[in-house]
Amino acid sequence: MHEFSIASQIIDIVLSEAKRRYAKKILEIRIRIGRFSFVNPDQLRFSLEAIASMEPLLDGVAFTISEEEAEAECMECSYRWIIECEDNPLYHYSPPIVRCPRCNGVSKFIKGRDCIIEGVRIEV
Numbered sequence: 304m305h306e307f308s309i310a311s312q313i314i315d316i317v318l319s320e321a322k323r324r325y326a327k328k329i330l331e332i333r334i335r336i337g338r339f340s341f342v343n344p345d346q347l348r349f350s351l352e353a354i355a356s357m358e359p360l361l362d363g364v365a366f367t368i369s370e371e372e373a374e375a376e377c378m379e380c381s382y383r384w385i386i387e388c389e390d391n392p393l394y395h396y397s398p399p400i401v402r403c404p405r406c407n408g409v410s411k412f413i414k415g416r417d418c419i420i421e422g423v424r425i426e427v
């Protein structure tokens with residue numbers, strides 16, 4: 304149900320934005336999902352299409368979904384690296400604490416934790 308709630312949030316945002324601009328039709332929605340957001344692209348697409356089929360403004364819309372690598376940066380030495388993700392159910396509730404492979408310093412995610420609407424094409 305993770306993907307379904309994200310899909311309905313995306314559709315809500317896009318619809319309110321499109322209505323504000325008096326869109327006749329929404330042609331395309333581009334979405335980028337980070338590997339560490341643990342959103343499954345196929346399930347997300349399935350949910351988006353299910354919701355879109357109930358909304359006339361979204362008739363025939365194309366969903367373009369891309370994935371983004373997860374990247375971390377060390378807060379001690381500023382080293383950056385791509386994190387290999389294994390899907391651990393615990394991470395869905397609290398992301399793991401990542402340690403720098405160089406100095407073992409505490410690091411933060413700089414990419415790959417979000418699910419972002421990259422762009423929307425509408426017909427006005």
Ligand SMILES: [Zn+2]
Pocket residue numbers: 377378379380381382403404405406407408
């Ligand atoms: Zn470091």
